Amino acid sequence: EAGVAQSPRYKIIEKRQSVAFWCNPISGHATLYWYQQILGQGPKLLIQFQNNGVVDDSQLPKDRFSAERLKGVDSTLKIQPAKLEDSAVYLCASSQGGTVSYNEQFFGPGTRLTVL
Amino acid sequence: GDSVTQMEGPVTLSEEAFLTINCTYTATGYPSLFWYVQYPGEGLQLLLKATKADDKGSNKGFEATYRKETTSFHLEKGSVQVSDSAVYFCALINPNNAGNMLTFGGGTRLMVKP
Numbered sequence: 491e492a493g494v495a496q497s498p499r500y501k502i503i504e505k506r507q508s509v510a511f512w513c514n515p516i517s518g519h520a521t522l523y524w525y526q527q528i529l530g531q532g533p534k535l536l537i538q539f540q541n542n543g544v545v546d547d548s549q550l551p552k553d554r555f556s557a558e559r560l561k562g563v564d565s566t567l568k569i570q571p572a573k574l575e576d577s578a579v580y581l582c583a584s585s586q587g588g589t590v591s592y593n594e595q596f597f598g599p600g601t602r603l604t605v606l
Numbered sequence: 607g608d609s610v611t612q613m614e615g616p617v618t619l620s621e622e623a624f625l626t627i628n629c630t631y632t633a634t635g636y637p638s639l640f641w642y643v644q645y646p647g648e649g650l651q652l653l654l655k656a657t658k659a660d661d662k663g664s665n666k667g668f669e670a671t672y673r674k675e676t677t678s679f680h681l682e683k684g685s686v687q688v689s690d691s692a693v694y695f696c697a698l699i700n701p702n703n704a705g706n707m708l709t710f711g712g713g714t715r716l717m718v719k720p
Binding site: 493494521523525530531532533534535538540545546581583585593594595597598599600 | 610648649650651652655695697703704705706707708709710711712713
């Protein structure tokens with residue numbers, strides 16, 4: 491079974507530029523998560539989708555970050571414009587979803603963003 | 607809000623030494639608790655979990671027991687190997703929150719020397 495795919499793996503941009511990340515979850519997984527992991531810290535949830543609807547985006551800086559999952563499968567996360575403090579690894583995860591209180595989240599390899 | 611606190615690293619051990627990585631949490635209700643591991647160059651992987659008080663999660667020789675009275679979920683292994691060198695994250699899911707969002711601790715880097 492293929493895992494969660496993310497691209498690109500690395501991205502270097504200058505501040506005020508825009509950047510987009512792509513995630514393809516495990517086939518059949520209804521729930522998709524984007525986490526931000528700043529160096530030396532644990533991942534922090536940015537947004538959670540259930541199919542193509544948003545479940546939780548309370549920690550997404552909506553003035554510069556946006557995310558979509560139009561067909562309930564792939565997802566893109568965009569930053570426009572980027573700031574220095576956005577330098578981090580952006581992790582995508584997916585799970586089966588549903589009403590069970592816990593479903594294992596499977597993580598992709600992440601995209602390492604450096605903002606200069 | 608919910609939070610997870612784990613001991614700062616790096617933790618450096620010799621092969622076959624005993625490992626303990628402390629983890630405590632703050633959350634309302636009855637969260638599920640997890641340990642994730644991140645090997646060099648790889649993504650986060652679930653190592654073990656416990657979903658109710660006094661449950662013991664175990665995998666690959668690692669164990670952790672859900673202690674509600676001390677709000678702790680310490681990770682232990684009796685004899686570490688060089689291949690266990692990685693960053694370990696303690697995390698929780700609070701069923702009172704919308705969705706199944708993971709709240710992570712800051713991570714503890716383990717270095718095992720031959």
